Amino acid sequence: MQDAQILIVDDEEAILHMLNTILHKEGFKQIDTACTGEDALTLCQTKKYDLILLDVMLPNRSGFEVCPLIRQTTNAPIFFLTARSTDLDKLSGFALGADDYITKPFNPLEVVARIKAHLRRHRQKSIPVQPAQKVYNYKDIEVNSLSGEVKVKGKVVELPAQVYQLLLFFCKHPNQLFSKGQLYEKVWGEEFFGEDNTVMVHIRKLREKIEDNPGQPRHLVTIRGLGYKFVSNGGNHEHS
Amino acid sequence: MQDAQILIVDDEEAILHMLNTILHKEGFKQIDTACTGEDALTLCQTKKYDLILLDVMLPNRSGFEVCPLIRQTTNAPIFFLTARSTDLDKLSGFALGADDYITKPFNPLEVVARIKAHLRRHRQKSIPVQPAQKVYNYKDIEVNSLSGEVKVKGKVVELPAQVYQLLLFFCKHPNQLFSKGQLYEKVWGEEFFGEDNTVMVHIRKLREKIEDNPGQPRHLVTIRGLGYKFVSNGGNHEHS
DNA sequence: CATTACCTTAAATTTTCCTTAATTCATCAT
DNA sequence: ATGATGAATTAAGGAAAATTTAAGGTAATG
Numbered sequence: 001m002q003d004a005q006i007l008i009v010d011d012e013e014a015i016l017h018m019l020n021t022i023l024h025k026e027g028f029k030q031i032d033t034a035c036t037g038e039d040a041l042t043l044c045q046t047k048k049y050d051l052i053l054l055d056v057m058l059p060n061r062s063g064f065e066v067c068p069l070i071r072q073t074t075n076a077p078i079f080f081l082t083a084r085s086t087d088l089d090k091l092s093g094f095a096l097g098a099d100d101y102i103t104k105p106f107n108p109l110e111v112v113a114r115i116k117a118h119l120r121r122h123r124q125k126s127i128p129v130q131p132a133q134k135v136y137n138y139k140d141i142e143v144n145s146l147s148g149e150v151k152v153k154g155k156v157v158e159l160p161a162q163v164y165q166l167l168l169f170f171c172k173h174p175n176q177l178f179s180k181g182q183l184y185e186k187v188w189g190e191e192f193f194g195e196d197n198t199v200m201v202h203i204r205k206l207r208e209k210i211e212d213n214p215g216q217p218r219h220l221v222t223i224r225g226l227g228y229k230f231v232s233n234g235g236n237h238e239h240s
Numbered sequence: 241m242q243d244a245q246i247l248i249v250d251d252e253e254a255i256l257h258m259l260n261t262i263l264h265k266e267g268f269k270q271i272d273t274a275c276t277g278e279d280a281l282t283l284c285q286t287k288k289y290d291l292i293l294l295d296v297m298l299p300n301r302s303g304f305e306v307c308p309l310i311r312q313t314t315n316a317p318i319f320f321l322t323a324r325s326t327d328l329d330k331l332s333g334f335a336l337g338a339d340d341y342i343t344k345p346f347n348p349l350e351v352v353a354r355i356k357a358h359l360r361r362h363r364q365k366s367i368p369v370q371p372a373q374k375v376y377n378y379k380d381i382e383v384n385s386l387s388g389e390v391k392v393k394g395k396v397v398e399l400p401a402q403v404y405q406l407l408l409f410f411c412k413h414p415n416q417l418f419s420k421g422q423l424y425e426k427v428w429g430e431e432f433f434g435e436d437n438t439v440m441v442h443i444r445k446l447r448e449k450i451e452d453n454p455g456q457p458r459h460l461v462t463i464r465g466l467g468y469k470f471v472s473n474g475g476n477h478e479h480s
Numbered sequence: 481c482a483t484t485a486c487c488t489t490a491a492a493t494t495t496t497c498c499t500t501a502a503t504t505c506a507t508c509a510t
Numbered sequence: 511a512t513g514a515t516g517a518a519t520t521a522a523g524g525a526a527a528a529t530t531t532a533a534g535g536t537a538a539t540g
Contacts, residue, residue: 201487204489
């Protein structure tokens with residue numbers, strides 16, 4: 001339990017430091033911190049946390065905004081930190097996918113107690129599932145993961161397994177940039193050692209299936225030096 | 241009751257997540273989600289649900305529009321979710337085939353209570369009227385799960401027990417993709433450790449019974465790298 | 481203009497699946 | 511009990527298809 005990966009997101013250095021020391025004293029050694037919602041999101045995409053403490057008041061994007069985005073990457077419990085604590089806040093926080101609500105100023109012992117309690121409960125429940133979406137619908141591309149069927153512009157196309165898995169992954173994370181290494185680890189589920197050719201070839205195969213002109217892709221675009229991104233132009237699949 | 245298949249349709253990720261967690265905590269483990277009416281419809285066409293939660297406000301097509309279309313695929317109870325709660329809304333909601341009406345913001349406990357109540361009523365009603373009479377009727381294949389009789393093109397064929405179970409499972413879940421592992425766990429009821437040969441041989445036996453040419457199956461097709469699928473070409477599947 | 485990152489095609493390798501046959505297991509009549 | 515029968519499982523060889531590797535080409539970048 002003490003080896004739980006915890007992420008704390010707050011723009012105030014003081015609070016970050018306080019929570020960090022409290023939790024560290026209690027034996028939690030695996031603590032990361034972030035100052036902005038963007039940083040938190042990036043961290044969540046690369047690492048798997050067991051618990052996230054998220055301040056509502058953040059520069060640029062508020063915690064309320066970031067919460068559902070983080071939810072897409074993980075189903076770890078998210079605790080909101082806030083100054084205000086009206087019932088309405090709590091309700092909307094809960095609606096956004098929060099699991100608990102801690103109001104400033106914190107009682108350090110209370111924070112620790114709540115975290116421990118939640119981790120205990122959560123651990124027991126083995127696999128807390130997130131709402132697994134089964135059908136993805138973009139402008140020209142339609143994926144039914146129940147039947148394993150893929151349609152492009154209404155026509156059914158056959159995909160090899162690995163290419164299908166790749167498409168499915170992109171459908172689950174549209175408009176997000178992934179490096180070849182990330183893709184290999186997420187889709188293939190194996191450690192990446194720089195052999196990026198495999199990914200590139202599969203990207204190509206996928207493009208041959210879903211793009212009008214695979215040489216000039218419009219859905220699965222490459223961002224040179226960084227990776228690939230599946231863009232959903234006008235697809236009726238708008239999260240947040 | 242807790243194994244009821246539930247579908248939640250809402251474009252807001254947050255609400256999807258909230259309802260999912262609430263219901264999951266209450267023991268409902270079989271939950272699917274969809275963001276659009278189209279997706280919901282696709283899901284209803286491939287799978288049978290016991291209850292559907294449908295948001296009125298949906299992108300593209302409204303819940304009002306989608307409801308009658310879903311009604312054509314199933315007679316599962318449909319609950320409308322809506323922000324407004326004028327009497328007009330309620331009236332048209334029920335007229336369109338809705339079974340209940342839940343207004344945002346929800347009280348989680350109320351949602352669960354209503355769902356449970358409805359499922360209880362529905363279950364009670366359906367059990368005595370039709371005592372689990374299940375006859376599956378596809379184009380060439382007919383399975384009577386009461387008598388255990390299987391007909392292919394009108395002719396009775398004898399199936400070994402395990403092969404029959406396999407066929408029955410496929411009849412219950414047509415047009416859905418299952419991996420060998422899934423099939424083994426669902427049909428055999430034992431943990432799967434990669435010994436997929438058993439499943440393959442049984443697939444072969446089943447094909448010898450139901451296919452004209454077992455080497456080139458038309459009903460029980462294999463999707464390489466992913467699994468098998470029982471396709472019902474236009475054949476109407478009647479659960480009762 | 482050289483270097484880097486990416487694209488593209490084709491060949492090589494591996495995986496997956498099919499099929500038949502052999503073996504084990506269970507049932508039932510003798 | 512015991513052997514016969516049929517079913518379920520395991521095993522093994524081969525075919526087909528998918529994945530990976532490799533190699534040469536192209537476009538962007540500094």
